[in-house]
Amino acid sequence: MRRSRSSPILSAGVVVVSGPLLMFSAYLLFAGHNQPGGGFSGGLVAGVAVLLVWAAGGIDSVRRILPVRSNVLLGAGLSLAALTGFAAFLPGLAFLESGYIKLHPPLVGEIKIVSALFFDIGVYLVVVGMAVGLVKALGEEESAEAPEVGA
DSSP states (O other): OOOOOEEEHHHHHHHHHHHHHHHHHHHHHHHHTTTSOHHHHHHHHHHHHHHHHHHHHHHHHHHOOOOSOOOHHHHHHEEEEEHHHTTTTTTTTOOOOOOOEEOOOOOOOOOEEEEEHHHHHHHHHHHHHHHHHOOOOHHHHHHHHHHOOOO
């Protein structure tokens, strides 16, 4: 029998806080290639949101909101970061040298897409994958070793 960990206060707090945490995480990710921040700090904030979900509802809640395996996130992030680094060779730049493309969509104006953003997205996925893997490993260990309540 699993021990009960649900706290109504923590569960309500996670519902209120997780949305703004993920929005701040996305802000850090997208602002990071022009100022301090980026994939690592954004991924850490998203990892905190995953950790809070686990603390409030256990491993089943984490699996419900994020059904992707942590290995998939890690592999996709590492591949994207590496491909971004090697893609700089195509126009004759150095490894991981940043390039950009300017787009002019109607009604929006000028948008500059920087290659560092794709590297940051890769780092973000690696950090979130590590956080999910850590939480799932802790949850698996907890469910395997959970003593019975009242025993």
